[in-house]
Every structure is written in C-alpha cells, then in structure tokens.
Amino acid sequence: MxxxxxxxxxxxxxxxxxxxxxxxxxxxxxxxxxxxxxxxxxxxxxxxxxxxxxxxxxxxxxxxxxxxxxxxxxxxxxxxxxxxxxxxxxxxxxxxxxxxxxxxxxxxxxxxxxxxxxxxxxxxxxRAPPTDSPLSLVLKATDTSALGSTDAFLSSSLQYTKDEHGQEICLLKVSDEEEVGVMMGWERDIMQNTVQKLCADHPNLGEGLKVLNVGFGLGIIDSLFQALPTPPAMHVIIEPHPDVLQHMREQGWYDKPGIKILEGKWQDHIDSDELLATGGFDVVYTDTFSEDYKELHKFFGYVPDLLAGPESRFSFFNGLGATNALFYDVYTHVADLHLADVGIDVEWSDVDVFEGEDDRWGKTKEYFAMRLYRLPIGRMRTL
Ligand SMILES: C[S@@+](CC[C@H](N)C(=O)[O-])C[C@H]1O[C@@H](n2cnc3c(N)ncnc32)[C@H](O)[C@@H]1O
The missing domain is CATH 1.25.40.20 (Ankyrin repeat-containing domain)
Incomplete structure (x- = not known):
C-alpha cells in the first residue's frame, strides 16, 4: 500500500x-x-x-x-x-x-x-472579436467541412437523385461513408406553407409579385412561386453552386419568362446596383446551406432595403439549432429580436413536419429533429 x-x-x-x-x-x-x-x-x-x-x-x-x-x-x-x-x-x-x-x-x-x-x-x-475567441464559438462556424464552410461546400459535388419513395433529393457527399441531404422532399410542406403565407393574400398577387429567392436547392419554393395563380412579374434567384446552376440549366430555368438568375453567393449580389435597381421586392426568401447564424443575421440587415413597402414580406428557413428543443427555441427568439432591431416584426406559425412519418427520411433528417417547424413571416413595422 x-x-x-x-x-x-x-x-x-x-x-x-x-x-x-x-x-x-x-x-x-x-x-x-x-x-x-x-x-x-x-x-x-x-x-x-x-x-x-x-x-x-x-x-x-x-x-x-x-x-x-x-x-x-x-x-x-x-x-x-x-x-x-x-x-x-x-x-x-x-x-x-x-x-x-x-x-x-x-x-x-x-x-x-x-x-x-x-x-x-x-x-x-x-464588433469583431479575435477569430479564435472562445466567446464566438456558438455563433461562428468552426466546422470547415462542406457542412459548415461555404467555400468547402461550393467546391464539393452534389448529386440530384431520387430516394426510395421516388422523391427528388439533392445530396452532398461528405465522405465515402456519409451523404447529407442539402434539400429533401420532407421540406416541401414547409415551403408550401411559406409560399401560402408570403403570397396568398398579398395585394399585388393579381398583377404578379416581384420575388427574390436566395438558394435554389431542389427548386421547390421557386416552382411554387411559379405556380401562383398569377406567376411572378419578376423572379430573381441567387445561387452559387456550379452543380445546382447546371441542374437549373438542364431543367430550363434559364429560359423561363420573368426569371433572372444571379450566379454567385448572396454576399456577392445583395447590395449590387442590379438588385437595388429593381425598386424592392414584394417577397424575399432565403434558405442557404452551410452558413451559420452570423451570416443569417447579416442578411437580416439587408432585408429592409430589399423590401418594396409595408405590404412586402420576408421569410427564411428557420432550421438553426433544430436538433435540440432548447437551442431551436433560443435561435428562434434571437432571430425575432434581431429582426425587430432592423424594424421587422415577425408572425410565427407552426408546421407539423412529422405527421406520423417519424423515420421516413432516416439519417438525412437528423439536422431537423423538431416535430414543429416555427415558420417566420416578417413585415416592416409601420409607425
Ligand atoms: C437548402 S437549399 C435551398 C432549397 C430551396 N429552398 C428549395 O425549395 O428547394 C440551399 C441552397 O442554397 C445555396 N447556397 C449556399 N450558400 C449560399 C449563399 N451564400 N448564397 C446563395 N445561395 C447559397 C446552395 O447551393 C443550395 O442550392
């Protein structure tokens, strides 16, 4: 001993x-x-x-x-x-x-x-803390793989394919063993509800809305905008990924009337004369990939300049932190407060994304584990 x-x-x-x-x-x-x-x-x-x-x-x-x-x-x-x-x-x-x-x-x-x-x-x-500050851990993308870094994502190849249920999916190959869904069919209900809330009672719907969408993916939301009773008078899509742009070309998106495709990241175009010359949009939507909350927060700062007026509406894919109920709630509240800071009030509603099909999308859905999607619709606050 x-x-x-x-x-x-x-x-x-x-x-x-x-x-x-x-x-x-x-x-x-x-x-x-x-x-x-x-x-x-x-x-x-x-x-x-x-x-x-x-x-x-x-x-x-x-x-x-x-x-x-x-x-x-x-x-x-x-x-x-x-x-x-x-x-x-x-x-x-x-x-x-x-x-x-x-x-x-x-x-x-x-x-x-x-x-x-x-x-x-x-x-x-x-206020720009040192990039290695532990304080910015939660808000900064520390993930340099294609899942957490835009540059790595843009140089990775994507595959458009169909799953075993016949639904179109867009997959990113992360490694030999792992593929991650960039956009999956289960999100269709979210996109449908979003378009309904953004457009259905918009006073300019009859004359054709001016729409800006950031991130094409499977083109679900863009197809829904095109399928409105009166198709958009102007429909701008910002998309940077070469494989997505190629898919858009093959699907004829470049030839559709009223569509303008801006190739590149939203960061490359958002304050360009080309966008600002449109005089503002009736509807703005953003749903990118591999970006963290900090980038979304930056985007919020441009939204007031992008909207045409008090009837215009803004929404975004509210998926950050959605692997855990507390984190999802915190991000939702933080987004609400940050949008209020730039003069946008948000109405939130719930979309049930499970509907009894818990394991239908398997591992590819792990990034969204909540039963209820919190759908934001923002409008400029009127005084
Ligand atoms: C989840 S998908 C969008 C899905 C789309 N909402 C739909 O309904 O199919 C994300 C898209 O954002 C694009 N993207 C990623 N980073 C971007 C950026 N910085 N600016 C614009 N688009 C970006 C990706 O290439 C991808 O096509």
Missing amino acids: ASTSDRASTYSDEDVDMHALTDAGQQLVDAILSRAPIEPIKAMITSGAPLWYQDDEGISALHAAAYVENEELVKLLIDEGAVWNAVDNLHNTAGDIALSLNNEECYTTIRNAGIRSELLLSLLSS
Missing part, C-alpha cells in the same frame, strides 16, 4: 487542485439531487464548487436543479454563471430536462439565459 508521502509525490499541485475542484463539483451535484436546502448549496458555490463540472453522465449542477425542479436554484445557478447550453451524455441540456418535466418556470429561466448570452455574443462578434 502506498504511503501518504508516496501519493503526494505521485500527484502535482495542479492534479490536487483539479481533484479538489471535481470533488467539490460532484458534492454540489449530489447535494442538489438529494434536495439539500438552498443555504448550504449557496455556501458550496461561494467556497468555489465549480458550476461547469459535469459528472460521468454529463450532469451539471444546472441539470440537477432542473431534475429536482427547484426554480429558485435554477435562477441562482444561472445568476452565478452556470453554462446554459451544456449537454449531458444523452445530449440533453438542463432546459430540455425542464421541458420534459413541463416545468415552464425553470425552462424559461434557462431559455432566457440562452437568449441573453447569444445576443451578447452576437453583439461582441459584430
């Missing part, structure tokens, strides 16, 4: 400090799970028990407080700097636990902490 002095020589001071910290973190989690009174818990936090600690199952103090549904403690932990978006080994945040227990107060406290933190990060990143 090793003597105390042997052990002391085996561990460095840093190891001992780390052990002391993780012990204190574990004691805090255990105390919360055993519903200890709040005063001793406060004392543990004051004496340095780390709120970032997660046990072998990934449970943090905040997860524990959500499990025991202690609203006061959830507030205290958030105020003390608990990490709102830490996930346990089952990929659940504390907010997901509160949601599964129907505890609205705990859930809202954690969700609002997420919204505050994302708004702060976005403010900081708009």
Whole structure:
C-alpha cells in the first residue's frame, strides 16, 4: 500500500487542485439531487464548487436543479454563471430536462439565459472579436467541412437523385461513408406553407409579385412561386453552386419568362446596383446551406432595403439549432429580436413536419429533429 508521502509525490499541485475542484463539483451535484436546502448549496458555490463540472453522465449542477425542479436554484445557478447550453451524455441540456418535466418556470429561466448570452455574443462578434475567441464559438462556424464552410461546400459535388419513395433529393457527399441531404422532399410542406403565407393574400398577387429567392436547392419554393395563380412579374434567384446552376440549366430555368438568375453567393449580389435597381421586392426568401447564424443575421440587415413597402414580406428557413428543443427555441427568439432591431416584426406559425412519418427520411433528417417547424413571416413595422 502506498504511503501518504508516496501519493503526494505521485500527484502535482495542479492534479490536487483539479481533484479538489471535481470533488467539490460532484458534492454540489449530489447535494442538489438529494434536495439539500438552498443555504448550504449557496455556501458550496461561494467556497468555489465549480458550476461547469459535469459528472460521468454529463450532469451539471444546472441539470440537477432542473431534475429536482427547484426554480429558485435554477435562477441562482444561472445568476452565478452556470453554462446554459451544456449537454449531458444523452445530449440533453438542463432546459430540455425542464421541458420534459413541463416545468415552464425553470425552462424559461434557462431559455432566457440562452437568449441573453447569444445576443451578447452576437453583439461582441459584430464588433469583431479575435477569430479564435472562445466567446464566438456558438455563433461562428468552426466546422470547415462542406457542412459548415461555404467555400468547402461550393467546391464539393452534389448529386440530384431520387430516394426510395421516388422523391427528388439533392445530396452532398461528405465522405465515402456519409451523404447529407442539402434539400429533401420532407421540406416541401414547409415551403408550401411559406409560399401560402408570403403570397396568398398579398395585394399585388393579381398583377404578379416581384420575388427574390436566395438558394435554389431542389427548386421547390421557386416552382411554387411559379405556380401562383398569377406567376411572378419578376423572379430573381441567387445561387452559387456550379452543380445546382447546371441542374437549373438542364431543367430550363434559364429560359423561363420573368426569371433572372444571379450566379454567385448572396454576399456577392445583395447590395449590387442590379438588385437595388429593381425598386424592392414584394417577397424575399432565403434558405442557404452551410452558413451559420452570423451570416443569417447579416442578411437580416439587408432585408429592409430589399423590401418594396409595408405590404412586402420576408421569410427564411428557420432550421438553426433544430436538433435540440432548447437551442431551436433560443435561435428562434434571437432571430425575432434581431429582426425587430432592423424594424421587422415577425408572425410565427407552426408546421407539423412529422405527421406520423417519424423515420421516413432516416439519417438525412437528423439536422431537423423538431416535430414543429416555427415558420417566420416578417413585415416592416409601420409607425
Ligand atoms: C437548402 S437549399 C435551398 C432549397 C430551396 N429552398 C428549395 O425549395 O428547394 C440551399 C441552397 O442554397 C445555396 N447556397 C449556399 N450558400 C449560399 C449563399 N451564400 N448564397 C446563395 N445561395 C447559397 C446552395 O447551393 C443550395 O442550392
């Protein structure tokens, strides 16, 4: 058996400090799970028990407080700097636990902490923090694969094909083993509902709307715009991917009347004279790929200049964070607040994207795990 002095020589001071910290973190989690009174818990936090600690199952103090549904403690932990978006080994945040227990107060406290933190990060990143700042982790695309980097995506090849249900799909080959759907047929309902809400009662529908769509993909939304009772008077599509442009050529999109295709990224065209000379659009929609929230936020800043007037409408594919209920809710609220900042008020509605077909789209649908899609329709606020 090793003597105390042997052990002391085996561990460095840093190891001992780390052990002391993780012990204190574990004691805090255990105390919360055993519903200890709040005063001793406060004392543990004051004496340095780390709120970032997660046990072998990934449970943090905040997860524990959500499990025991202690609203006061959830507030205290958030105020003390608990990490709102830490996930346990089952990929659940504390907010997901509160949601599964129907505890609205705990859930809202954690969700609002997420919204505050994302708004702060976005403010900081708009003032250009160093690119390696840990602060911009959530808003910055750290993924340099074709899934998270536009440059890598644009130099990867895409394949238009049909799935086993006969639906057209557009696939991106990420590696020899993995293919990801850039656009899948299950999104058709979302696109249909979006076009309905953007166009059906638009006062200019009868004379043909002026439409701008960013990102062609399968052309689902563009085909729906073309199928309106009066086809658009002007229909501009911005698309950068060479394989998508080739597909558009093969499908005759370049020859359709009223269609103008701007080849390139929206970032290349958005403040060009060509777009601004249109005098504004009745409808603007954007649904790109491999871009993070920061790019969408930038796009929001151009929308007021793109819209023709108070009847004009804007929508975007609201898919960020949609692998997790809390993240999806946070991104939806952050988008709502950022659009309000540029003078656009959003009406949200729900589209049920499952309709009892949970596994119909298999792995390719993993990026959208929510049952309800939150559909945004924005309009310029009138004074
Ligand atoms: C998900 S698909 C759009 C699907 C489309 N809404 C539909 O109804 O079929 C995304 C498209 O955005 C394009 N894209 C990616 N980055 C872009 C960018 N920066 N500017 C414009 N389009 C972009 C992709 O090449 C792809 O064609």
